[in-house]
Amino acid sequence: MGVLDDLYQSAILDHSRHPRNHGELDEHHVAQEGxxxxxxxxxxxxxxxxxxxxxxxxxxxxxxxxxxxASSLMTEAITGLELAAAHELAQRFKAMIRGLGADESLGxxxxxxxxxxxxxxxxxxxxxxxxxxxxxxxxxxxxx
Amino acid sequence: xxPRPTSADVTLDGRLDGPLDTPLDVSAIRADFPIxxxxxxxEPLVYLDSAASSQKPRHVIEAMRAYYEGHHANVHRGxxxxxxxxxxxxxxxxxxxxxxxxxxxADSVVFTRNTTEAINLVAASWGRANLRxxxxxxxxxxxxxxxxxxxxxxxxxKGVVLKPVGxxxxxxxxxxxxxxxxxxxxxxxxxxxxxNVLGAINDLPTIASLAHDAGALLHVDGAQGAPHLAVDVxxxxxxFYTLSGHKMLGPTGIGALWARAELLDAMxxxxxxxxxxxRVSMFDSSYAEIPKRFEAGTPSIAEAVGLGAxxxxxxxxxxxxxxxxxxxxxxHALRRLDAIDGLTVYGPRGPDRGGIAAFTLAxxxxxxxxxxxxxxxxxxxxxxHCAQPLGKYLGAAATARASFYLYNDLDEVxxxxxxxxxxxxxFAAHA
Numbered sequence: 078m079g080v081l082d083d084l085y086q087s088a089i090l091d092h093s094r095h096p097r098n099h100g101e102l103d104e105h106h107v108a109q110e111g112x113x114x115x116x117x118x119x120x121x122x123x124x125x126x127x128x129x130x131x132x133x134x135x136x137x138x139x140x141x142x143x144x145x146x147a148s149s150l151m152t153e154a155i156t157g158l159e160l161a162a163a164h165e166l167a168q169r170f171k172a173m174i175r176g177l178g179a180d181e182s183l184g185x186x187x188x189x190x191x192x193x194x195x196x197x198x199x200x201x202x203x204x205x206x207x208x209x210x211x212x213x214x215x216x217x218x219x220x221x
Numbered sequence: 222x223x224p225r226p227t228s229a230d231v232t233l234d235g236r237l238d239g240p241l242d243t244p245l246d247v248s249a250i251r252a253d254f255p256i257x258x259x260x261x262x263x264e265p266l267v268y269l270d271s272a273a274s275s276q277k278p279r280h281v282i283e284a285m286r287a288y289y290e291g292h293h294a295n296v297h298r299g300x301x302x303x304x305x306x307x308x309x310x311x312x313x314x315x316x317x318x319x320x321x322x323x324x325x326x327a328d329s330v331v332f333t334r335n336t337t338e339a340i341n342l343v344a345a346s347w348g349r350a351n352l353r354x355x356x357x358x359x360x361x362x363x364x365x366x367x368x369x370x371x372x373x374x375x376x377x378x379k380g381v382v383l384k385p386v387g388x389x390x391x392x393x394x395x396x397x398x399x400x401x402x403x404x405x406x407x408x409x410x411x412x413x414x415x416x417n418v419l420g421a422i423n424d425l426p427t428i429a430s431l432a433h434d435a436g437a438l439l440h441v442d443g444a445q446g447a448p449h450l451a452v453d454v455x456x457x458x459x460x461f462y463t464l465s466g467h468k469m470l471g472p473t474g475i476g477a478l479w480a481r482a483e484l485l486d487a488m489x490x491x492x493x494x495x496x497x498x499x500r501v502s503m504f505d506s507s508y509a510e511i512p513k514r515f516e517a518g519t520p521s522i523a524e525a526v527g528l529g530a531x532x533x534x535x536x537x538x539x540x541x542x543x544x545x546x547x548x549x550x551x552x553h554a555l556r557r558l559d560a561i562d563g564l565t566v567y568g569p570r571g572p573d574r575g576g577i578a579a580f581t582l583a584x585x586x587x588x589x590x591x592x593x594x595x596x597x598x599x600x601x602x603x604x605x606h607c608a609q610p611l612g613k614y615l616g617a618a619a620t621a622r623a624s625f626y627l628y629n630d631l632d633e634v635x636x637x638x639x640x641x642x643x644x645x646x647x648f649a650a651h652a
Contacts, residue, residue, distance in 0.1 A: 079262070080596035081647045085589065090651045116588055116604040117618050139618065141588035198592055 080195070085142065088188045093142035098135040098152035105133075107216050111208030113200050118144045122208045126216060131155045131163055136205065143192065143201040150186045151205045164213050167206045174202050243549050244542040247630045253278040253534075254628050264598025267633045272417055272445060272577050272624030273602050274467045277531075281470060284530035285523045295519055297496060311522050314529030315512070318477050321532040322443075322462060323453035329482040331515040332475060332525055336444040337367040339463035339478035340411075342515060343440060344371035346488045347461075347480075348409075354380030357407045359437070361386050361394050362614040363416045366607040368442045372411065382406075387614070391569045393421050399428065403435035410439045414446025414462075418606050418622065419568035420551070420577035422450065429458030438484070444468055448626070449547055449575050451540035454479055466524065471531035475524035478515070485511045492517040543627045547576040550625040550634055554578050557638035563645055567615060576625035579606065582641065585648045587621040593644045599637060 101108075102123040111120040118140030125133040134152040138145065151170075155163040169180040176193035192202040251257050254276045259266050268276060288310060294303035296311045312327070319327040333339040348371075352358075358372050362385050375381040384407075386399045394412065403410075410432040415422045425441060432439040440461035446452060447462075448469035454462050461484070466475040480488070490497055490508050494517035499507045508514045535543065551574060558566045563583035568574060582590055591603035602622045605612050612618045623637055 081593055081644070085593065085647065085651070087651050090648065117609065117612070118588075141586035141619075143589065195592060197595075198588070201588060 080191075084191045084195070086188065088185065089142060089146045092146035092149040096136075096145055096149035098133075098149065098156075099137065100135055101137055102133055102135045105135075107212045109208050109212035109215065111138075111204050111211065113140070113144070113204050115200065116141075118201060118204055120144065120148060120204055120208055122148075122205065122212055124212055124216065126160065130157060130159050132157075140204070141198075141201050143189070143198055144204050147186070147189055147202045148205040150184075150189070151209065154184050154186055155209065160213055160217070163209065167210050167213075170206045171203055174199055243546045243630075245538065245546045245627060247546075247628065250538070251628050251630075253280065255279060255282075257628060261598040261600070262596050267597075267599040267636050269623040269625065269629065269633065269637060270600045270602050271448075271626035271629075272468070272622065274473070275448060275470050275626055276628065277472065277527075278470055278534050280534050281472065281527045281530045285472065285527040288523050288526045293523070296522055297513070307522055310526050310529075311520065314525040317529040317532050319479070321452070321536060322447065322464070322479055323455055324479050325455065326482055328511050329479055329485055331478045331480075331485070331512040332520055333463075333478055333515075334474055334521070335467070335476035336442060336463045336465040337476075339476050340367050340440070340442065341371045342478055342491045343461050343463070343480070344375055346491045346515070347484065348372075348375045348381070349379070350487075350489050352379050352381050352408055355382065355406055357382045357384050357404060359384045359386060359399065359402045359407055359410045359432075361399075361412050362388060363394065363419055363421070363608065363611045364411070364413060365417055365442060365444065366609070367444070368411055368413065368440075369610065385610070388419075392419050392567060392615075393569050393573070394423055394428075396424065396427060396431070400431050403431060403437065405436065407432075407435050407437040410437050412439075412441065414441050414443045414452075415449060415575040415577070416568070417445050417577065418579045418608050418611055418620070420575045420579075421569050422446070422573040422575055424573070425457040425459060433458070445575065445577070448535075450544060460484060466528040466531065469528075469531055470534055471528035472524045474521045475528045477528075482511070485515075488515075490517070491515050494518045496520070538627065546627055547625060548572070550629055550631065551576045551578070553631055554623065554625065554634045554637070557634060558641070561638065561641055561645070564641065567617070567620065576629075577622065578624070579620040579622040581617055581620050582645055585644060587619040589648075590621045590641075590644060593647075594637075594640050597636075597640050597643075599640055601637075 105123040106126045107124040109122045120138035123135045134155050136148045173179045174192050179187045179190045189202050192198050256276050292306040294307045296308040299305045315330050316327045319330045384402045386402050387395050389395045429439045438460040441459040443462050443464040447464035460481050462479045464477050467473040497509050497514050497517040499509055566578050566580040587603035
């Protein structure tokens with residue numbers, strides 16, 4: 078079966094069932110809520126920032142396998158990145174989901190590339206990344 | 222028309238016992254719906270999302286095409302032949318809808334965009350004119366957002382109080398709780414005919430007498446009721462009934478409000494503009510009689526004609542037969558789905574249950590389920606179904622929902638059940 082084998086493969090189901098960096102960060106500088114109003118998926122993203130880099134990232138949320146796996150994968154991908162690089166990675170992720178190809182810097186998040194063929198699920202995959210963009214712009218505003 | 226063979230070919234696992242006879246010639250009906258012939262993801266389309274929007278028979282599509290090709294002009298501006306014809310077709314559609322729901326006069330039927338707009342009309346016109354601070358509106362936890370949010374406006378603007386009523390353990394509207402919620406300050410009871418999530422069919426005559434005994438009016442959200450049940454507004458005992466054309470084989474962009482004529486007659490206008498006035502000076506205007514008072518601007522004429530064709534089609538088949546077919550599909554769907562380990566189907570079991578099955582599958586989120594089924598050509602809905610308070614009440618924020626209509630058959634119910642087992646097993650194997 079196409080979508081079951083292509084999309085709902087071990088990596089995605091593993092991340093959705095055993096999400097990495099799940100739970101509130103004890104010490105964080107940003108807590109950003111994200112919401113997908115059309116389906117009710119909810120997410121809160123926590124970032125600890127140290128020396129202009131993402132020192133730690135975690136999330137709490139409820140939703141489908143796609144949004145949970147995307148969140149888990151994202152927290153891994155952005156940990157250690159400079160804030161500008163994290164923002165840049167969000168653009169590359171969204172480009173991949175728009176079908177513009179996957180950049181190697183996305184690492185394991187590339188398992189979500191198949192979402193490009195499922196317009197109904199694009200918002201599930203991009204929810205954590207859009208939430209990250211909001212978190213970064215809020216943090217940057219405060220820093221200014 | 223010869224009955225479609227409905228026999229042992231669907232008795233997979235020997236689990237499909239019980240009556241298999243439908244009063245409908247489903248294959249002949251399916252041939253009337255061009256879209257049902259298409260494929261989705263290289264699989265035959267299995268359309269189980271009619272509660273969101275039904276498909277359209279050729280009759281409706283043709284009626285709208287014939288209107289545009291032969292009769293279109295603006296209505297109620299009868300200076301020329303086409304306008305007279307368009308007006309007659311538009312008003313004929315109003316008479317058809319009135320007859321379909323048992324309205325005593327066609328004038329008490331107002332065309333709107335959909336149920337949502339019709340409920341907003343009641344809230345903005347009747348509600349604003351009649352409700353004061355501390356007045357109460359009783360509704361259920363299972364209402365669609367369209368039957369909740371317009372009342373929020375009155376709560377905010379007027380200080381009207383919303384009193385939600387819960388469900389019985391078997392997920393019917395709790396009539397005892399409803400009765401207990403009624404007070405001398407209750408001005409309106411507003412609830413569904415058939416729940417868009419639970420499939421529960423409300424006992425409207427009983428609810429109407431409870432409401433009326435308390436001195437309140439009854440509004441019925443008929444978005445799911447009108448497509449599936451024979452509606453007779455007089456015997457249901459309601460004061461307002463609202464419906465959407467697109468859920469009952471008609472086009473999008475057309476719906477209706479029926480109200481008791483004396484209520485409607487006393488209601489102030491909803492939107493202002495052309496069509497709804499008798500005379501306009503620069504600083505004041507007087508308003509037209511019902512129903513035109515509530516139809517400002519050029520209405521959805523072709524869509525009204527399409528809705529007229531849709532109710533002709535439904536009446537031609539017979540709402541009683543459509544209901545019997547619904548009951549057959551629902552009974553088999555519940556039997557098959559209830560037998561799947563890990564699957565929970567919401568809503569009551571019994572004759573007061575329409576062709577809607579909302580469910581959750583352990584270990585598979587509703588959206589993932591819908592994506593996997595879509596890949597097999599099966600269209601269902603997933604999410605909160607515009608009933609977030611109900612999701613919270615049931616403790617299930619997102620559910621998957623299959624809904625049936627006159628063009629669905631037992632093979633499709635079976636395809637759904639088999640697909641659900643496949644998906645469950647796939648997710649379990651990758652645990």
